[in-house]
Amino acid sequence: xxxxxxxxxxxxxxxxxxxxxxxxxxxxxxxxxxxxxxxxxxxxxxxxxxxxxxxxxxxxxxxxxxxxxxxxxxxxxxxxxxxxxxxxxxxxxxx
Numbered sequence: 001x002x003x004x005x006x007x008x009x010x011x012x013x014x015x016x017x018x019x020x021x022x023x024x025x026x027x028x029x030x031x032x033x034x035x036x037x038x039x040x041x042x043x044x045x046x047x048x049x050x051x052x053x054x055x056x057x058x059x060x061x062x063x064x065x066x067x068x069x070x071x072x073x074x075x076x077x078x079x080x081x082x083x084x085x086x087x088x089x090x091x092x093x094x095x
Contacts, residue, residue, distance in 0.1 A: 002027070003042065009034040020046055028055040033068050053078070059088035066090075 002015040009030045010018070018027065024047065031043045032052070043052065053076045059069060066089045073080065080088075 006031065006035075006039055006042065008036075009039055024051065025055050025060060028052055029060055029063050032056070032072055033063070033065055052076075059084070061087045062090055064088045064090060 002010075002018050002020070004015065006027075007015055010027070013026075020027065028043065028047060028051070031039050032055075035043065056069070056072045056076055057078050057080070059080070069085065069088055
């Protein structure tokens with residue numbers, strides 16, 4: 001079970017139903033997008049840098065804030081094709 005302080009990163013999810021291994025991509029994405037220092041420290045204790053880098057390098061469509069994804073790409077020294085980057089960004093103006 002995930003610690004209750006992660007609820008702010010995953011507001012529309014029931015933390016009791018999420019699992020660290022099974023839901024890695026969702027948890028990593030949401031903590032990188034919305035987490036504070038405590039949440040980021042928890043992330044680093046529960047996932048390796050390689051696991052986190054993997055999530056950033058294959059971003060989920062429509063789940064990332066543009067500035068946040070750009071930041072983590074720089075941190076991990078990664079580049080994404082422009083089309084993949086744009087698909088990953090949350091765009092509330094699409095509707």
